[in-house]
Amino acid sequence: MAVDKLFINARLDRGARHAITVDNGRISGLLAETERPEAREVIDLGGALVVPGLVEGHIHLDTSFYGDAWKPHKPCTDGFDVHERVAFQAQNMAAAAPMDVRARNQLDLCIGHGTTRMRSHVMVDGSVGLKSLETILRVREEYRDLIEIQLVAFPQSGILKSPGTPELLDEAIKLGANLVGGLDPASFDRDVEKHLDVVFGTAHKHGVDVDIHLHDASMLGLFELEQIAARTRALGMQGHVAVSHAYALGDLPADPLKKIADVLAASGVAIMTNAPGARPFPPVALLRAAGVTVFSGNDNIRDSWWPYGDGDLLNRAMMIGYRSGFYVDDELRVAFDLVTEAGAKALRLQDYGLGVGARADFVTLSAEHVPEAVVSVPKGRSVYKDGRLVARDGRVTKPAF
Numbered sequence: 460m461a462v463d464k465l466f467i468n469a470r471l472d473r474g475a476r477h478a479i480t481v482d483n484g485r486i487s488g489l490l491a492e493t494e495r496p497e498a499r500e501v502i503d504l505g506g507a508l509v510v511p512g513l514v515e516g517h518i519h520l521d522t523s524f525y526g527d528a529w530k531p532h533k534p535c536t537d538g539f540d541v542h543e544r545v546a547f548q549a550q551n552m553a554a555a556a557p558m559d560v561r562a563r564n565q566l567d568l569c570i571g572h573g574t575t576r577m578r579s580h581v582m583v584d585g586s587v588g589l590k591s592l593e594t595i596l597r598v599r600e601e602y603r604d605l606i607e608i609q610l611v612a613f614p615q616s617g618i619l620k621s622p623g624t625p626e627l628l629d630e631a632i633k634l635g636a637n638l639v640g641g642l643d644p645a646s647f648d649r650d651v652e653k654h655l656d657v658v659f660g661t662a663h664k665h666g667v668d669v670d671i672h673l674h675d676a677s678m679l680g681l682f683e684l685e686q687i688a689a690r691t692r693a694l695g696m697q698g699h700v701a702v703s704h705a706y707a708l709g710d711l712p713a714d715p716l717k718k719i720a721d722v723l724a725a726s727g728v729a730i731m732t733n734a735p736g737a738r739p740f741p742p743v744a745l746l747r748a749a750g751v752t753v754f755s756g757n758d759n760i761r762d763s764w765w766p767y768g769d770g771d772l773l774n775r776a777m778m779i780g781y782r783s784g785f786y787v788d789d790e791l792r793v794a795f796d797l798v799t800e801a802g803a804k805a806l807r808l809q810d811y812g813l814g815v816g817a818r819a820d821f822v823t824l825s826a827e828h829v830p831e832a833v834v835s836v837p838k839g840r841s842v843y844k845d846g847r848l849v850a851r852d853g854r855v856t857k858p859a860f
Contacts, residue, residue: 462487464819464846465498469509471813472792472829476506481819484845488815504823504841508832510795511812512575512820512844513772514802517670517703517731517756518565520579520598520608521591522548525761525768526564527556532766541647541674545615548763549586558591562598565760568770570606571853573822573842577606578670578756578806580613580640580703583631585621596635605849609806611670613640618657619648625657632665641671644686645679651686659690668699668807670731673707676739680707684719688726697727701754701805705730708746709739716745724750729805732797733758734779736767743783743793754805755779755797772798773824774836791830819846 466479480488480496490496524530535543569577582591592612599608612631618624618641628639639662644654662669669691673683684702691700708716708730723730729752732741746753755775760768773795779785780794803811810818823841826832842850850856 461497461499463498464500464502465496466502466504466509467495468492468506469504470506471509474828479509479813479819481846484819484847485810486813486815486817486819489813507823507841508826508828509813509821509823510829510832511799511803511817512822512842513573513798514754514806514808514811515569515574515577515579515756515772516701516754516798516802516805517733517758518569518577518579519581519613519759519762520562520565520595521558521581522552522762523561523565523760523768524556525561525568525770527561530761530763530766533763541643544764548615550763552763558594559598562595563601565770566598566602566606567855568760569757569772570602570842570855571850572769572771572773573840573850574770574772575606575820575822575842575844576608576803576806576808576811578609578611578638580611580670580672581636582615583612583627583636583640584614584616584618584624585627586616588623589627589630589634592631592634592636604847605844605855609637610635611638611640612636613672614642617642617648618654619650625661628657628661629664632661632667636667638662638668638670639665641669643673643675643683644671645683646675651683655686655690659694659696662696662699663694668701669696670701670703673702673705676707677710678707678715680705681711681715681719684708684728685722688722688728691726691728698729698807700727701729701731703731703758704735705732705741706739708741716742717749720746720749720751727752729754731756731805732779733775734782735765740782743779743797744785744790747793752801752805753797754802756802771836773832776833777836780833788828788830791833795829795833820844
């Protein structure tokens with residue numbers, strides 16, 4: 460019986476060439492290069508490097524201004540202040556293009572670079588209610604054949620400081636959000652226990668995962684990480700909780716850093732870092748050595764927090780490797796792992812990778828192997844979702860709606 464699709468001249472990371480068969484959107488075989496089973500369609504990949512679809516572990520589809528009029532960055536009055544940045548964001552959002560238009564722009568950008576799975580945080584709090592989530596849910600449905608998206612109900616204006624937010628987070632999960640978020644329980648809401656009561660209480664009630672923004676530095680951030688890890692263990696949620704940013708891990712002394720790394724590993728709490736400029740960030744190699752799942756994402760793309768961002772996770776892997784001092788091939792593969800396999804583990808994707816039975820989501824690159832791809836960030840990619848070509852040379856090839 461003929462297979463649905465046969466991809467020939469596919470080169471994998473370690474140099475071996477294979478033929479890949481796809482049936483019903485899943486990889487059904489990794490064959491020797493010379494094997495040529497009967498197929499309804501044959502696609503010649505021309506010896507390109509084939510890697511799994513990239514996993515965007517942290518992004519904000521509702522607040523990006525990519526494709527909109529340029530918004531000059533406005534610095535905080537004194538250093539970095541989350542409250543002030545949130546206020547700037549509200550001002551900019553009021554004058555921005557419609558949210559659905561901006562979200563589509565950003566999705567097209569990310570898909571064009573090779574992203575096939577994504578986790579996006581969407582504002583759900585007393586300042587916006589459920590409006591942003593409702594908009595992004597519609598866009599997610601429009602793009603369901605191009606990319607799979609998890610949505611985090613994100614209380615950007617706080618939980619305790621923003622009236623009605625606990626109830627809104629509950630409604631958000633009923634509406635279709637996949638995870639419950641949080642934001643700096645100590646410095647923003649100034650009550651770690653009550654903040655985490657809502658986050659973990661809502662997640663436990665609905666049986667969903669947690670992903671908490673944590674910007675707080677040094678010993679304050681360490682304390683919050685300890686509390687999050689304790690909640691995770693108490694509820695048996697190991698492997699179901701992530702902390703995004705966790706800047707404190709980048710400025711702790713050696714002894715407490717090693718201790719909290721072991722605690723995070725034992726608690727199954729994953730750490731997301733995008734290695735932002737001019738900020739300490741979690742030490743990737745040390746955390747991984749302790750057994751912590753570390754993954755990455757682009758985070759903000761041309762929004763009120765910073766003007767940078769190109770939606771390219773391969774470029775993000777390069778930046779993480781650069782800032783981490785990764786030079787040898789195995790270290791460069793670690794940087795790549797943060798935007799592929801580690802991201803898939805953190806997002807609990809059960810059908811990911813280049814193995815038989817996995818979804819046929821993959822990207823072709825003009826590079827000899829993964830280390831070269833990380834440092835050269837080649838363009839001219841082709842992106843396949845469920846074995847279908849969805850983007851080429853940075854452009855989505857099939858309309859989502």
